[in-house]
Every structure is written in structure tokens, then in C-alpha cells.
Amino acid sequence: MIKLWSQFFIPTLKESPADAEIISHKLLLRAGLVRKLGGGLYTYLPLGLRSLQKITQLCREEMDAAGALELWMPHLHPVEFWQEGPRWTAAREIMYRADSAGQQSAGRRPSPEPEFVLGPTHEEIITPLVKSEITSYRDLPKNFYQIATKFRNEIRPRYGLMRAREFVMKDAYSFDADDAGATRSYRAMEAAYTKFFARCGLKTISVEADTGVMGGSFSHEFMVPAEVGDDDVVFCEECGYAANRQKAVSGLVPADLKDAAPTGAVEEFPTPGIVTIAALEAAPYSVPADQQFKTLLYVGDGKLFAVVLRGCDDLAEAKLGALGFNLFRPATPEEIIPIMGARPGSLGVVRGTIKNPGALAGIFADHAVRLIGNGVTGANRDGQHLRNVNVARDLAITKFDDFRSVREGEPCPKTGRPLRICRAIEVGHVFKLGTKYSEKFGAVYTDDQKQSRFMIMGCYGIGISRTLQAVIEQCHDADGIAWPWNVAPFQVLVVLLDPMVPAAAEVARKLAAAAEAAGADVLLDDRNERPGVKFKDADLIGVPLRITVGGRGLKEGIVEMKWRTEKDVAKVPLAEAEARVRAAVAGAPAR
RNA sequence: CGGGGCGUAGCUUAGCCUGGUAGAGCGUCUGGUUUGGGACCAGAAGGUCGCAGGUUCAAAUCCUGUCGCCCCGACCA
Known part of the structure; x- marks a missing residue:
């Protein structure tokens, strides 16, 4: 059905509301796609809903093509x-x-x-369902998905649909009989995601990611590079390595590193009032940050443990997940003092200086601390530090691992080329879950040897509403949105400049009908507005193909065709117009 | 939850410091002139100044509390 602008509802704004900060959020509001109800809560207006539904449909098609089965679960759990x-x-x-x-x-x-x-995701709902309905290896594998509203009490909703309290998500859950099958399911979802985002007109990169509270063995995120993103992606331009900064590793520490030779015995020296790395770097101490030990105390599942890094490095907290604690958090000074003997700022893990070493669940050190030779660390006495500290000789390390956050320019672990970092928006996430949920809920099946086994699960999310906004963030210019064809709310806009002239209206109507017959969604701007208003609105709402019909052109015997992303305006003779419109629509998805 | 900022008409905001009739632009409505890149003229409607207390002869303005929103940090699709 061709929609008439005069009868549709597109409340465009010249100015953007003050609470919109980023361009995609402003354009969502200015183009009349959404309106805010409250923090992180948005109404999709008719125009915005059309795009959302197109994204939904593309997602559904790719999930179905990958063999996933759509269902619908309650939101009230x-x-x-x-x-x-x-x-x-x-x-x-x-x-x-x-x-x-x-x-x-x-x-x-x-x-x-x-x-x-209210459901923030549905592992806890789907797993019991599958447990009771699937009992045989003959019914595996299965992958169930839904496209539905999710509710999360985001600590800080922001940027419009980007991080909302209520949002639309596609969530899928795969159940396999064995690990190889689970990996196949995972790869199938990865491939489907790649196709889906490409069809949305989005450039995404797939990066290695942290599994977080979701649990599981490995995971990839689909990222849209954007300044306003909440994540940092580390990547190598040569080999294609890409990972979330929370997870990324670098080749900073050589595998054959030899520890430095101690130059003297450990020696305590007074550092009154010095509790930061930066203060020790300054005169009169002048200890470079990369020669200081940074000692952090965490509580994991109720027990205190220490993490040691170089003073110049930041902890990538997600990497602590590898230590096997279900839940961890930074320790408070009240928890630290009785065990270490000093306040944060004067801590260290030199043998014999910890007040109650038995109370520590472990001392974990980042590989990079081995780069320190004759370094400085806290003495576990307030206002005192130790110098000439050497890793092998002086520290009681339970385990070395990678805990630090990678920095731009460090060597790629594979190629040695400098790693680069960019900001990105996470629009999709695939997890290989393993048996975390199936064990808890007892989701077992019987294999062909009559053995009872846990199903191997995977879960796969796409932020549908976030994808909508990410498209706008990636596809816009100074005048407004420039929708990719497949997700545009309308694909062809016929701008009728002289709606009161019957001949012009007739041409517009015919061209609109031709575009629609060729398969496009068509909007006809029949409003009795000045041309400037119509063109500004057309650019703002970003319809990919614009056809202008006006008295001036008709006198010359032409109409105009213009792509939103191009500057050129094609003057098309009336006699060819319908055919040209059909051809343009037919060729549009490949553009 | 911690830190910062803001709540005045549908939207953008001035006024607040230094208390005394709430003002503009956009949008809306009426009439007219216009008509190829957000027109012009004339007129009109639209405000419990977030809410509740307090100070004061008098509060948008000062004080206290509260609610909401935005931004910065940790979580997430």
C-alpha cells in the first residue's frame, strides 16, 4: 500500500530535544521515529516501527535459514x-x-x-522447557529463538535505544548432543549473524569476547565501530585478530623472557603519605611505573585473593573470570587490613611481609610483572615500600596468567604488528555455553548407548532495537538519516511539489504505483507544503530513493530521481519515468 | 550506587547571581500574500516556572527536602 504523507504520522523536528546527546539519538527523535516515555523507555512511532519490523524480519529470515525454530516465551517469569x-x-x-x-x-x-x-533473557525458561520435552539424542540438535522485548534494570540507560530498560532482542538457544555438534551450532549462528548484519547494511566486525556472568567456554561479539560505543575493540590490521579489550591479549611479554638478575637485597624505605603509583613516580622517589608492582585485592566467592600487575598496567577485570570464581569484587579496606597488615597503597606480596598469608586464596600475577627487575612494591606497612624486589626470588606467586588490559600499539600476538584499538557498539553476541544451565536444570538426554548425558548449550543474542540505532549511527550525514535499502521505513519517496495541480498529482501517483509494483515500500509526499520543507523532511527521514514531481519539471517534460547518498539529480523524461523507476527499484538492493 | 549538571508553553531557551507584571524563536490555529531547499505580513491560543515545605509584605528567582532527566565511572544486546 502506498502511504500518503498527509495521512501518515511523521512528526519531524527542526531542533533536537535537549536530552539527546549522540547523532543517532537526535535523528531518531528528529525524524519522528521514536518518542521517549521515560528513561530508557521509548514508543516506536509508525515510521520507526516500520524499520524495526524490517530488521526483525531480516533477522527471522536468517535464523530460519540457519535452521533455528521460532517460538515465544513469557516475559513474566x-x-x-x-x-x-x-x-x-x-x-x-x-x-x-x-x-x-x-x-x-x-x-x-x-x-x-x-x-x-521481568525477563532479561531466557536461559532459565528455555532450559526447563527443553529438559521436559526432549529426552532423546534423536531429537537433537535443536535451536529455538524468539524476537521479543527484554527488561533490564540498566544502571544507567542512555543514548536512546542504545541502552534501554526495555528493548527488543532476538535470543536463540541451541541444544546439542556433543561438543562437536555444539560447535557446529555456534558456527551456524556466527554465519547467520554475519549475513544478517550485512543485509541490514551494517559494517560489523566479529571479535573474541568475554563470557561474563553468562558463563560458557567461548564467545564472539558483533561490533559496529563507532565513537559512541561502550566497548573497546583491539585488532590487528594484518592478521585479522580482533578481541574485546576485556579479553584481548598482546605479545608484549616474550615467551623466552629471562628474569632480571637481582642487584641487591630487598630493602625497606620510608614513603610517608605515598599511596599511588603516580606519587612514587615523582621525585624524590622517581620509580618508573613499569618498575613498580601494583597489588590489588579482590574477594572471590567470599575469599580474599591478590592480583599483581605492573604499575603502568590496568587490570582487565573480566580476565579474573579464568580463576574460577563465580562472583568477585574489589575488596574493601576493612577486609584488606587484617590480612595484609596495611591499607591499600602500601600493599605488596613479598614473602614474609603479609600479615596473614594463610587467609589468601591465592596470589595471581600478570605475565608482564616478569618484565620488572629490582622493582618497588608496598611493604604491607603504611608509609613503607620495598626496593630491589625481584619476581622469582621475592614473590610468592600462586599462578601467572594474563590479567592486564592491552594498550594501543603493543605487538599483535601473532604478527608482532602494532595492535590498534577502536570504540564499538555491541549489536550481537554468541556464546558457547557448555553445560552450565543443563547441569543446573538437569537437561539430559539419552544417547545411542542408553547413556544419560547433559545437553551442550549455546546462546545467541542480537539487539534488534540497538541495531536500528546503530544503522542510523553509521548511515547519516549532516542533513539526516541515509537508510540502507533493506531497513528503510520507506524505500521510495515521491515528492509531489504541486499537489493541487491534477496533472502533477497524476504523474506522482503513477510513479508511486510503478515503484510499488517493482517491490518497493512507497511514501508519497502529498502535503501542501513549500518545496523547501518537503526536501528538508525528505533528507531528514532518509528514504533511499527520491522522485520529485513538480510543475517546473513537468513543463520540461521530466521528473527527477535522486539517491539519498548521492549528490546527482537525474532528470528523467516522462515517457521513460516508469521504466526507470522500476529499474532503479530492481537494482537498489545491490547498491 | 558514587561524582557533575539541568528541570520555565509541544520543541529550543532568556529571566535566577542582585526577590516585585514570565519573555523570545520554532511549532500550532485564523486570514492574506507566496510556492524548486525549513517563506512573509497581520492576528490568536498555549505556562499551577517539576513537586512539597520554608524564609518574606512579596518567590521562577533565596533555603530545605523530594521526584524526574542528562552527562562521567562499573554491567550488558
Whole structure:
């Protein structure tokens, strides 16, 4: 159906509302795609909904093509499912509670827990379903997905749809009989994601990622490079290595590194009031940050442990996940002092200086600390530090591993070329979960040897509404949005400059009909507005192909065709117009 | 949750410091003139100045509290 602008609803704005910060958020509002209801809550207006539905449909097509099966799960989850799951403690903080007010006020349900929570994702729902419905290897593998609203109590919603409290997500869950199958399922989703984002007109890169509270063995994120992104992506231009900074590794520490020879015995020296790396770097101490030991204390599953880094390095907290703790957090001074003997700022892990070493669950050091020779660390006495500290001789390290955050310019682990870093928006994430959920919920099947085995799971998310905004972030210019063909709310806009002239209206109507017959979604601007208003609005809402029909052109016997992303305006003789429109529409998706 | 900022008409905002009639631009409505890149003229409607207390003869303005929103940090698609 051709839509008439005068009867549609596109409330464009000349100025953007003050609470929009980034360009895609401003354009969402200015082009009349969405309106804000509250923080992180948006209404999709008719124009915005059209794009959202196109993205949804593309996603559905790629998921179906990959063999996934669409279903629909409730958003209101009985809290028991989450309480029985493996991540209740971590997940409850981001979940909205839903109680029945009537029952509460009647005093029939004095429980401190809610009856229901609003679903932030659905592992806890799909796994019990599959557990009860699938019991044989003959029914595996299976991959179920849905495209639905998710609710997360984001600590800080921001940037419009980019990080919202309520958002549209495609979530898929695969169940396999064995590890090889699970890997195949994972690869199939990766391939489907690549196709999907390409069809949306988005340039994405796939990067190695951290599994976070989701758990699982490995994971990739699909990233849209953008200054406004929340993530840092580390990549090598030569070999294609790409990873989230939380996960990325560099070749900074040579594998054959020889530890420096000690130049003297460990020696304590006074450092009154010095509690930062920077202060020790300054005169009179003048110890370079890369020759200082940074000692951080964390609490993992209730036990204190230490992490040692070079003073110049930052901890990539996600890498602590490799230590096997379910939940960890920085320790407080109250927890640290009785065990270490000093306040943060004077800590160290030199043998014999820790007040109560038995209370530590471990001392973990980043590989890069081995680059330090005769370095400086805290003495575990306030206002005192130690010099001539050497890793092999003086420190009691439980385990070396990679804990530091990579910095731009460090050598790629494979090629040695300098690594680069860019900001990016995460639009998709695939996880190989393993058996974390199937074990917890008892999702087992019987194999061909009559053996009972846990299903191997994977889960796969795409931020549908976030993708919508990422497209705008990537496809716009100073005048407005420039939609890729496949996700444009309308693909052809016929601008009728003289709606009161019957001959012009007739030409416009015919060209609109031709475009529609060729398969395009068509909007006809029949408003009785001045040409300037119509052109400005056309650029703002970003319809890919614009056809202008006006009295001036008709006198010359032409109409105009213009692509949103190009400067040129083609003057098309009336006699050829319909054919040219059909040809343009037919060739458009390949542009 | 910590730090910073802002709440005045549908949108953008002035006024607040130094208390005394709430002002503009855009948008909307009416009439007219216009009509190829956000027109012009004339007129009109639209505000409990986020909310609640307090100080004062008098509060948008000062004080206290509260709510909401935005930005910076940790979490996530």
C-alpha cells in the first residue's frame, strides 16, 4: 500500500530535544521515529516501527535459514525459575520485580522475594522447557529463538535505544548432543549473524569476547565501530585478530623472557603519605611505573585473593573470570587490613611481609610483572615500600596468567604488528555455553548407548532495537538519516511539489504505483507544503530513493530521481519515468 | 550506587547571581500574500516556572527536602 504523507504520522523536528546527546539519538527523535516515555523507555512511532519490523524480519529470515525454530516465551517469569538457575545472585540485580499488588495488600504473600520477575533473557525458561520435552539424542540438535522485548534494570540507560530498560532482542538457544555438534551450532549462528548484519547494511566486525556472568567456554561479539560505543575493540590490521579489550591479549611479554638478575637485597624505605603509583613516580622517589608492582585485592566467592600487575598496567577485570570464581569484587579496606597488615597503597606480596598469608586464596600475577627487575612494591606497612624486589626470588606467586588490559600499539600476538584499538557498539553476541544451565536444570538426554548425558548449550543474542540505532549511527550525514535499502521505513519517496495541480498529482501517483509494483515500500509526499520543507523532511527521514514531481519539471517534460547518498539529480523524461523507476527499484538492493 | 549538571508553553531557551507584571524563536490555529531547499505580513491560543515545605509584605528567582532527566565511572544486546 502506498502511504500518503498527509495521512501518515511523521512528526519531524527542526531542533533536537535537549536530552539527546549522540547523532543517532537526535535523528531518531528528529525524524519522528521514536518518542521517549521515560528513561530508557521509548514508543516506536509508525515510521520507526516500520524499520524495526524490517530488521526483525531480516533477522527471522536468517535464523530460519540457519535452521533455528521460532517460538515465544513469557516475559513474566515465576521467580523460582531464576532462583533455581546458576546465576540468581548476579542476575537479580538487573531484573525488575513484578508483584501482584492485590495479593500483597491482602497480606497473603509476605515473601521478601517477588512472585515474578521481568525477563532479561531466557536461559532459565528455555532450559526447563527443553529438559521436559526432549529426552532423546534423536531429537537433537535443536535451536529455538524468539524476537521479543527484554527488561533490564540498566544502571544507567542512555543514548536512546542504545541502552534501554526495555528493548527488543532476538535470543536463540541451541541444544546439542556433543561438543562437536555444539560447535557446529555456534558456527551456524556466527554465519547467520554475519549475513544478517550485512543485509541490514551494517559494517560489523566479529571479535573474541568475554563470557561474563553468562558463563560458557567461548564467545564472539558483533561490533559496529563507532565513537559512541561502550566497548573497546583491539585488532590487528594484518592478521585479522580482533578481541574485546576485556579479553584481548598482546605479545608484549616474550615467551623466552629471562628474569632480571637481582642487584641487591630487598630493602625497606620510608614513603610517608605515598599511596599511588603516580606519587612514587615523582621525585624524590622517581620509580618508573613499569618498575613498580601494583597489588590489588579482590574477594572471590567470599575469599580474599591478590592480583599483581605492573604499575603502568590496568587490570582487565573480566580476565579474573579464568580463576574460577563465580562472583568477585574489589575488596574493601576493612577486609584488606587484617590480612595484609596495611591499607591499600602500601600493599605488596613479598614473602614474609603479609600479615596473614594463610587467609589468601591465592596470589595471581600478570605475565608482564616478569618484565620488572629490582622493582618497588608496598611493604604491607603504611608509609613503607620495598626496593630491589625481584619476581622469582621475592614473590610468592600462586599462578601467572594474563590479567592486564592491552594498550594501543603493543605487538599483535601473532604478527608482532602494532595492535590498534577502536570504540564499538555491541549489536550481537554468541556464546558457547557448555553445560552450565543443563547441569543446573538437569537437561539430559539419552544417547545411542542408553547413556544419560547433559545437553551442550549455546546462546545467541542480537539487539534488534540497538541495531536500528546503530544503522542510523553509521548511515547519516549532516542533513539526516541515509537508510540502507533493506531497513528503510520507506524505500521510495515521491515528492509531489504541486499537489493541487491534477496533472502533477497524476504523474506522482503513477510513479508511486510503478515503484510499488517493482517491490518497493512507497511514501508519497502529498502535503501542501513549500518545496523547501518537503526536501528538508525528505533528507531528514532518509528514504533511499527520491522522485520529485513538480510543475517546473513537468513543463520540461521530466521528473527527477535522486539517491539519498548521492549528490546527482537525474532528470528523467516522462515517457521513460516508469521504466526507470522500476529499474532503479530492481537494482537498489545491490547498491 | 558514587561524582557533575539541568528541570520555565509541544520543541529550543532568556529571566535566577542582585526577590516585585514570565519573555523570545520554532511549532500550532485564523486570514492574506507566496510556492524548486525549513517563506512573509497581520492576528490568536498555549505556562499551577517539576513537586512539597520554608524564609518574606512579596518567590521562577533565596533555603530545605523530594521526584524526574542528562552527562562521567562499573554491567550488558
